[in-house]
Amino acid sequence: MRAAIQHRLHNPFDYCRRWWMQLILAAGFLFLYFPILALIAFSFNDSKRNVAWRGFTFKYYQKAFNNEALHDAFINSLIVAGISTLVSTILGAMLGIVLYRFRFPLKGVYEGIVHLPIVIPEICLGVAMLAFFAAIEIPLGLFTVTVSHIAFTIPFVAVVIRARMNGFDPALEEAAFDLGANQWQVMRDVTLPYLRPGLIAGAMMAFTLSLDDFVITFFTSGPGSTTFPIKIYSMVRFSVTPEVNAASTVLIVLTLGLTLIALWVQSRAFKPNV
Numbered sequence: 001m002r003a004a005i006q007h008r009l010h011n012p013f014d015y016c017r018r019w020w021m022q023l024i025l026a027a028g029f030l031f032l033y034f035p036i037l038a039l040i041a042f043s044f045n046d047s048k049r050n051v052a053w054r055g056f057t058f059k060y061y062q063k064a065f066n067n068e069a070l071h072d073a074f075i076n077s078l079i080v081a082g083i084s085t086l087v088s089t090i091l092g093a094m095l096g097i098v099l100y101r102f103r104f105p106l107k108g109v110y111e112g113i114v115h116l117p118i119v120i121p122e123i124c125l126g127v128a129m130l131a132f133f134a135a136i137e138i139p140l141g142l143f144t145v146t147v148s149h150i151a152f153t154i155p156f157v158a159v160v161i162r163a164r165m166n167g168f169d170p171a172l173e174e175a176a177f178d179l180g181a182n183q184w185q186v187m188r189d190v191t192l193p194y195l196r197p198g199l200i201a202g203a204m205m206a207f208t209l210s211l212d213d214f215v216i217t218f219f220t221s222g223p224g225s226t227t228f229p230i231k232i233y234s235m236v237r238f239s240v241t242p243e244v245n246a247a248s249t250v251l252i253v254l255t256l257g258l259t260l261i262a263l264w265v266q267s268r269a270f271k272p273n274v
Contacts, residue, residue, distance in 0.1 A: 036252060043245035060242035070247055073231035080142060080217075080227060081210040084149035089203045091150070092157025093195065099158065100165040115159070117152040125152055126219030133220065140222030148220045149210040156209065157202035164198030204262030212255045 046055035064070055099111060117125060129148045130140075138144060172194075176186045192199075214229040221230060228251060235244045 039245050040249050040252070043242055043249045045242050045245075047242070060246045063243050064246040064250070067243075067247075069226075070228070070231055073226045073228045076142060076225060077211055077228040080146050080149055081207050083146050084153055084210045085203050085207040088150050088153040088157050088206045089199060092154045092202055092206070093161045093199060095154065096158040096161025097165060097191075100162050100168075115155050117155050118159070122152075122213075122215035123219075126216040129216060130219040140220060140225070142221075142225045144220045144222070145217055145225055145227065148216050149213060152213075152216060153206040153209050156205050160202040160205065161195060161198050164195055168194055201262050204258050208255055208258045208262065211258070212251060 042053075043060060044056050044058070045053055046057040046059070047053075095114065099107075099114070104110075125148075129144070129151070133140060133144050168191075172190050173186050176190050181189065212229055213227075214233065217227050217230055218233075221227065226234075228247075232244060232247050232251070235247070
């Protein structure tokens with residue numbers, strides 16, 4: 001203890017630098033998360049306007065819960081997210097395994113093309129999807145929204161799976177082949193169990209991205225295919241009421257929960273095997 005105090009006294013600049021870093025970090029977190037915290041707080045405000053606090057109430061959560069349009073939009077979001085997660089997890093896992101195991105001409109170019117949906121702005125993807133569906137004359141609806149979500153979530157799953165495969169020991173598969181297992185048995189009993197944490201993390205990430213997507217859904221949705229974020233946007237266009245805040249809070253909590261689960265599973269997946 002005495003040595004620590006003497007070290008601090010002899011290094012005042014180090015102490016000041018550490019204090020400033022903590023202050024900057026706190027200011028950054030406040031800047032990023034204060035609007036979200038304010039939205040959550042005003043969802044309990046007993047007032048039709050969010051200008052002043054009038055008291056605590058749950059009635060706007062009750063109104064949001066009894067809103068049939070919100071129910072339909074939420075069901076649409078769950079349908080789209082569920083189907084797109086299932087398909088993108090399967091295709092993304094296959095893509096991640098292929099990119100890890102095989103070498104072929106122009107592999108680097110192909111990997112760059114695969115990762116384009118991650119770096120391209122969503123509005124560009126939305127316009128491209130809309131132009132594609134218009135060119136092949138497919139009417140906009142839940143089908144086009146689902147296909148679009150599959151297209152932009154596959155690369156995220158592939159990245160997770162490939163990162164998981166980097167720690168895979170090929171000797172495990174070779175041992176299974178030596179013991180008489182065929183290709184399917186090796187995949188089922190060796191590869192897939194090893195990939196299970198990565199598959200869960202990738203699926204959670206794909207579900208979260210699909211559930212709260214707005215831009216791509218806005219361009220590819222049609223009549224009867226309104227999702228939860230689109231419905232919230234339509235409500236905000238009239239006015240920002242506590243009911244809108246309540247619906248947004250539900251989406252934030254759901255997305256945050258799934259994201260934390262995905263990060264937890266992913267962190268466990270990338271721990272070295274002992």
